[in-house]
Amino acid sequence: MERPAGFWIRLMASIIDSIIVGLLLGTITLFFYGEFYMEEFNFTNLLSYCYLLFVPVLWKGYVIGKRICNIRIVKITGENVTVSTMFMRVIVGGIVYFFSLGIGFIVSGIMVMTREDKRSIHDFIAGTYVKNEN
Template sequence: MKVNEPAGFWIRFGAIILDALIIAVPLTIISVLFTGGLAIDKYVSNTLSFLYSLLTPILWNGYTIGKRICGIRIARVDDGTPPGLGTMLLRNVVAGILYAVTLGIAIIASAIMIGVREDKRSLHDFIAGTEVIRD
């Protein structure tokens, strides 16, 4: 049985930055161009970014573009398989609600958990039963 090496804080942070630069910034620019800079442009870009972060790991075996570039992916803890829709909904929606309810304190706790825990799992990893591993 192959033991997966967990991805640490900096490589995960780098993947998030790459996703933001490659996906979120262009989506924002495109939504501004299509909506003429109306207030709806934030709704459009936020919706598209949410769908990207929710669906891409399902359709691309646990990868987003940033994660693929960094050589890391999301996997289920129990069997190492890519996440499904329910898993990604838990990871993104439920964890997002937790982060909002705690006014961001849980995000800081998650970052610390990734930095200090041996398995490098954050709160949203525990909620969804996932881990981020190196390929």
């Protein structure tokens, strides 16, 4: 693994991604449902999961926020991610965070801050890491 991306750049990429994609999906939700945000599961939630699962596969590990910050998700072997890799990272990792009542999410942040390889729980589940392309 070469040049792992640290906590702050990963956080910034997530914030940027959340703002851009959130505004886009909020606008779609407003158009279809008459509300910018809905708590119950709807079509735009499905689009959000599709974005997280398929865009990194099609765009060689990037999503919008990661591309802007020049970091990307790769397998620990250095290969590009696959749909199954992203499924493990997003869905299975999300399930772990959900059932740990958010404690796993906090632990993941600490892991990215303190570990030399900057890998979090969902990185270990999927066999990935986030690489700094600078």
